[in-house]
Amino acid sequence: MNASHHPSDDLLWSYAAGSLDEPSSILIATHLSLCPACRAVVAKAEGMGGELFENSGTADIDAGSLDAVLARLDETEEAPRIALETVGEEAESVSVPRPLKDYLPGSIPSLSWRWLGPGVHYTAIKTEARGPKVGLLRIAPGTKVPMHGHSGNEMTMVLAGGYTDATGNYQRGDVEAADDGLVHQPVADAGEECLCLVVTEGELQPTGMIAKVLQPFFRF
Amino acid sequence: MFGVHERFDVPRPPAVLMKGSTAGSRRGRRAVIAKKSGAAATSDTVVMTELLVLIAQHRDKDAFSRLFAHYAPRIKSYLMRQGANQASAEELSQEAMVSVWRKADRFDPTKASAGTWIFTVARNLRIDALRKERRPNFDPEDPAFVPEAETSPDRAVEVGETQVKIKAAIAELPEEQAEVIRLSFYQDKPHGEIAEELDLPLGTVKSRLRLAMRRLRLALGEEQ
Numbered sequence: 001m002n003a004s005h006h007p008s009d010d011l012l013w014s015y016a017a018g019s020l021d022e023p024s025s026i027l028i029a030t031h032l033s034l035c036p037a038c039r040a041v042v043a044k045a046e047g048m049g050g051e052l053f054e055n056s057g058t059a060d061i062d063a064g065s066l067d068a069v070l071a072r073l074d075e076t077e078e079a080p081r082i083a084l085e086t087v088g089e090e091a092e093s094v095s096v097p098r099p100l101k102d103y104l105p106g107s108i109p110s111l112s113w114r115w116l117g118p119g120v121h122y123t124a125i126k127t128e129a130r131g132p133k134v135g136l137l138r139i140a141p142g143t144k145v146p147m148h149g150h151s152g153n154e155m156t157m158v159l160a161g162g163y164t165d166a167t168g169n170y171q172r173g174d175v176e177a178a179d180d181g182l183v184h185q186p187v188a189d190a191g192e193e194c195l196c197l198v199v200t201e202g203e204l205q206p207t208g209m210i211a212k213v214l215q216p217f218f219r220f
Numbered sequence: 221m222f223g224v225h226e227r228f229d230v231p232r233p234p235a236v237l238m239k240g241s242t243a244g245s246r247r248g249r250r251a252v253i254a255k256k257s258g259a260a261a262t263s264d265t266v267v268m269t270e271l272l273v274l275i276a277q278h279r280d281k282d283a284f285s286r287l288f289a290h291y292a293p294r295i296k297s298y299l300m301r302q303g304a305n306q307a308s309a310e311e312l313s314q315e316a317m318v319s320v321w322r323k324a325d326r327f328d329p330t331k332a333s334a335g336t337w338i339f340t341v342a343r344n345l346r347i348d349a350l351r352k353e354r355r356p357n358f359d360p361e362d363p364a365f366v367p368e369a370e371t372s373p374d375r376a377v378e379v380g381e382t383q384v385k386i387k388a389a390i391a392e393l394p395e396e397q398a399e400v401i402r403l404s405f406y407q408d409k410p411h412g413e414i415a416e417e418l419d420l421p422l423g424t425v426k427s428r429l430r431l432a433m434r435r436l437r438l439a440l441g442e443e444q
Contacts, residue, residue, distance in 0.1 A: 018347050019410055032358040033365050036366060050336025050383070053339040057294075059297040096364060097358070099356040
């Protein structure tokens, strides 16, 4: 089933231009693995980039440049990419798209999950990049995530299971962007644990009573 | 940096791609065109795409030299606009062209023109080398990858036509929209910084980008 909630064109274009930060790019590339429609948007934006690239000027290259490159063409080429890792594959219950898998040290269950609240666990994904934080959120079936607002942008993409909030129902591949105005209370669908990739810019701001108690935990 | 004198070329239809009726005859004719055009490489998308196919299929160094003459100066210019100094832009341009040679077999003429594909190679190298970040990319070989529902047999024709339409659409963009598009693709800046540089509210930058995207979609016949 293809995704029905997509990232904004703005994000897809930034990804195509190469100006999007690395944490957000992980989420976008993961979504693109699952969404032919958004890949088509990115392909067009890249077509635009290619057109600008063709027509936005040239810089003189050094005299020996071509010869230097030709001399390198017969060098042994880099080793072919190894096939996808099989380590931990059998333990994997979720099919994790490669752009995300490349950042994970092991299978989903083997990651070091931190308890955030009843039925909610989080693990941070390490990047070298500055910018927003990226991590995975596991929500037990039927769990209500405490009502919270956002002090910055938050992007969530479902990898397994699903959840529902006032804006709709989200399933594998779906992306929800919450800006600093949105206050929501996602509820995980019954039946299956909900696994989400989350990119957060600011701190989450709990609004309910229980959430206030949990506030220290919500600082990813 | 981007004055009005830098107009985009008038679009030229890729005649060869548009005439071909079967994959076989098209490939044959494209090969002839590539040979005929000689050392004076033109900016013709079709010729460059054909050169890249020759490199992928026959490891053709003459084709590579011609491709280099056309694209190395463009890659270098792109990198310098992104903040690389002359020496590092030179080094990275060479690196990018070595990459083009090595990865040529991954180029798919049914998905992109040569210029677009080489732009993505240069872009990824830039993120890696200048921004010191990784570039997450989707991988069609990934078992989790969801493929397109169908691929049209004449995709290469469509790519050529699409590129011509994109070119025309860019040429017709109002300057204020063209400016944000260029800054977005040509400087490694998030939209917030572009807004600061142009002394505009972020919302204005985003709405100009949206308008430009909409025009592009209209030009590609996606919205009525």
